[in-house]
Amino acid sequence: MTPYGTFLFFFIIAILLAPTVILGLYGKRFKTYNILVTLIFLVLIFSVNLRETNALIFFTFWQVILIKGYIAYRKKANSGNIFCLAVILSILPLLLSKLSSYLFIENLWGFLGISYLTFKGVQMIMETRDGLIKNQVPLIHLLYFILFFPTLSSGPIDRYRRFEKDLNEDIPMEEYKLFLYKGMNKIFLGFLYKFIIGYLIHHYIMIRLGHFSHGTIQHHLFYMYTYSLYLFFDFAGYSAFAIGVSYIMGVKTPENFNQxxxxxxxxxxxxxxxxxxxxxxxxxxxxxxxxxxxxxxxxxxxxxxxxxxxxxxxxxxxxxxxxxxxxxxxxxxxxxxxxxxxxxxxxxxxxxxxxxxxxxxxxxxxxxxxxxxxxxxxxxxxxxxxxx
Incomplete structure (x- = not known):
């Protein structure tokens, strides 16, 4: 199942996040339930592809071992060589995934969202090196941060310290109402951008390229401007979905586009x-x-x-x-x-x-x-x- 790709995906979100909304409107914490929801969506997204499921599991264990291992090491020493090695090892699954076709080997490491999950792992190692992350990170928080399903496939890319702050903060009932309001507005904006404007540009404007002779300057200019607009509305629409669902789950995922x-x-x-x-x-x-x-x-x-x-x-x-x-x-x-x-x-x-x-x-x-x-x-x- 592709995230935000079908109306069925949003229907499942509405069903599974209904308890989150009810708890939030009563001023109750809902972190544990949202972790369960993330696990359910991971199963829905990756269950159709066993190879990607195995790759995700391997990647997650790999990153957890590297991050927690480097945090433990950083308390005792601060070798630049060890830091560089940790960063390289964190990036390694992504490199193998990107290079596999050029090396004529089977891609056993790639899966949906590997790039964005790698960014999260690398930044945690770098912030540990800088002394911004000093203490061991709770395993459940680390897993939730890496695998947080709303931003899984294409971001936005969050930072662990900001994400953890949201997890540890209580959200009063009145504040959660604002979260819910912003989240719903973002989701409706996403529908406008991706499924209406983006769809119209792609299906009713870009297909009219045939009106210009192939290979002419007019043809390429027409494609250049329409593709640019389509790319924005499609990607900004996806980002709006991710941010909106995050807010409903009590996480203030950062903005990705600003005009x-x-x-x-x-x-x-x-x-x-x-x-x-x-x-x-x-x-x-x-x-x-x-x-x-x-x-x-x-x-x-x-x-x-x-x-x-x-x-x-x-x-x-x-x-x-x-x-x-x-x-x-x-x-x-x-x-x-x-x-x-x-x-x-x-x-x-x-x-x-x-x-x-x-x-x-x-x-x-x-x-x-x-x-x-x-x-x-x-x-x-x-x-x-x-x-x-």
């Missing part, structure tokens, strides 16, 4: 688009790289260091999506845009070539929108299809 098509520049865009992913890469890749380079003093120019950080970040993001050429080019494209904008920003601070006013703001939004859409066109791989 990305009104971004003023590419930095602003990545603060608005798939925010939990971009913030994860910012905090655990970019910031660590900049800190490491600054500490080593190999390159003293801060702009060069930040540009190298952007290149590393977006190349990794491209490879994370897949090893297909369109994903690699997508990463290279955004790395180039971020380096170009970073250089322009530094230049403009000195020379004030681009003033800040209403007209330049509007122009910036329009220019950024076109750059963003072209990036999504690359991401789609449409240009690789013969006869299009």
């Amino acid at each position: 990305p098509f009104i971004s003023r520049n590419m930095k602003d865009f990545w603060n608005r688009w798939h925010m939990t992913l971009s913030f994860w890469f910012r905090d655990y890749v970019f910031m660590r790289f900049v800190f490491w380079m600054t500490k080593k003093k190999w390159i003293k120019n801060r702009q060069i260091v930040s540009n190298l950080g952007y290149i590393l970040l977006f190349l990794l993001m491209g490879f994370w999506h897949g090893l297909e050429i369109q994903y690699i080019l997508y990463g290279v494209y955004h790395a180039f845009l971020m380096v170009a904008y970073n250089s322009f920003e530094q230049f403009n601070k000195k020379h004030h070539w681009w003033p800040q006013n209403k007209m330049t703001h509007i122009a910036s939004v329009i220019i950024t929108f076109h750059f963003v859409c072209f990036g999504f066109y690359i991401f789609s791989g449409h240009f690789l299809h013969k006869g299009v």
Whole structure:
């Protein structure tokens, strides 16, 4: 069963979360019941594929052993080599899953949501290294965090310390009413985005590509803009579902989108688009790289260091999506845009070539929108299809 893919999935959610809502409206705790609900949904989602079920079980045990083992180790020592080894081992199942087809071996490690579950495991190891997670994490909390079903397949990516805070807080009756109200609003917004607007764009606009001759500029431009809009409404709709169900379960899963098509520049865009992913890469890749380079003093120019950080970040993001050429080019494209904008920003601070006013703001939004859409066109791989 695909999460949020059918109305049957929502019907089951409504049935299983009815006790959660009733308990919440009476000001009662419902954590234990929600853990049971998560287990039931894991069975429903993975029971149709035994290989994926086994992969999920192996992955979960693997991450739990690594996380709890590293937390125990970190209390006694702080070797950089052990930290790097723990991170590599945490990422290993994802790497094997991504590379299996290229190594001509059977993919025994992949399952729905492995990327997002890996992000959770890696960030816990990194935050333990930083001293943000100091004490052993209760096993049931760790399992619930990793396997939390509303965000299982495609995020948003939560942070353990924020998630644990929600688990430990009592939710008074009046506050839960606000949770329920926001959760239902998010679910209805998800239906509007994914099943109405996204569906209409895909089935009644994108199929009209035949009105333009294949291979013409008009054909590709039409596809570029419609695909960009479809991608937003489909993904933002999914995220709204995940956030809405989380709120009903008493968990304030972070937002994933914030009007990305009104971004003023590419930095602003990545603060608005798939925010939990971009913030994860910012905090655990970019910031660590900049800190490491600054500490080593190999390159003293801060702009060069930040540009190298952007290149590393977006190349990794491209490879994370897949090893297909369109994903690699997508990463290279955004790395180039971020380096170009970073250089322009530094230049403009000195020379004030681009003033800040209403007209330049509007122009910036329009220019950024076109750059963003072209990036999504690359991401789609449409240009690789013969006869299009």
